[in-house]
Amino acid sequence: MTGKTRIEDRGPAVVFTGVVKTYGRAGRTVRAVDGVDLIVERGETVALLGRNGAGKSTAIGLLLGLDTPDSGTVRLLGRSPERAVRAGLAGAMLQDGRPIPRVTARELVRFVASLHPHPLPVAETLGLAGVTAYADRRVDKLSGGQAQRVRFAVALAGDPELVVLDEPTAALDVEARRSLWESVGKFAERGGTVLFSTHQLEEADRYADRVVVMDRGRIVADGSGEEIGRSVGGGLVSLDPAGLTGLELASLPGVVHVEMADGRAQLRTDDSDATVVALAAIGAVRDLRVGRATLEDAFLSLTAPPDREADTAAPTVTRVGQEAV
Ligand SMILES: Nc1ncnc2c1ncn2[C@@H]1O[C@H](COP(=O)(O)OP(=O)(O)O)[C@@H](O)[C@H]1O
Ligand SMILES: [Mg+2]
Structure with missing residues (x-):
């Protein structure tokens, strides 16, 4: 969003071209991602909607360069995923529950910011993620919803153009969900691109401009919630x-x-x-x-x-x- 080099960037936020990712070996293989073509334009908020096992987390892992496709290509903000992530252009909140560190939110965000070339000011990150009020409390003492917003702050720390959120609200109650989406909405209003996964249709429809439905590794529908309703x-x-x-x-x-x-x-x-x-x-x-x-x-x-x-x-x-x- 800020930064000098980024203004020259061209191309969509995300481009998947013919992406395949298979797990397992001979005989017993799962095509977790089975020929996905997808373009997410900069500034869009897109929901990746699918049941458990549809391939959402695998697609997100490929997107962030945590895994490499068997075939096809993934581009992130006009670069390889590795380069985009290293440059701080993409921030992520992954599904795996990594242990929560025994530090304050401010310390954690400051540390993550220090790893990035063009971080957001720490206070701005904390404000954007809605954690200012409890930034000096230890993260491991926070409620689930508060801790999740700290994780969102970590995703924002490098001043990314794109944030990727893998089932960000899965373990949250209604109120915590609402607060998290409010923060995500603020990031989107600043021009940020958001890609989030969910298995809840209502959440996809309410918070995304566009819903991409994934089933058994494939994209089976792509459009606004209303368009998806009509297409079937x-x-x-x-x-x-x-x-x-x-x-x-x-x-x-x-x-x-x-x-x-x-x-x-x-x-x-x-x-x-x-x-x-x-x-x-x-x-x-x-x-x-x-x-x-x-x-x-x-x-x-x-x-x-x-x-x-x-x-x-x-x-x-x-x-x-x-x-x-
Ligand atoms: N590391 C792995 N090894 C083997 N199979 C996997 C692995 N990760 C995912 N899978 C399989 O790939 C498919 C897609 O999984 P995943 O991407 O986690 O789906 P989702 O996030 O939509 O629930 C599932 O059938 C899952 O069991
Ligand atoms: Mg998943």
């Missing part, structure tokens, strides 16, 4: 199927997903009007209801539980309960 068929049509099968319903115009449960058919459609017209044409309008899917529905339909192989390309027919499809 934001329209919901439910009806008494009166003998129509799930497959018949799945073939109707607009329908992207059918679920049969408790004697009702739930259709997810990207064109409610066309779907309803088609239902009317075949006389299937018994107890018809039309609504909109929630963002949570969209997330769930985009990401498969770990033990289920879903084919997202074709309309899917999901069976719930004992109702035959």
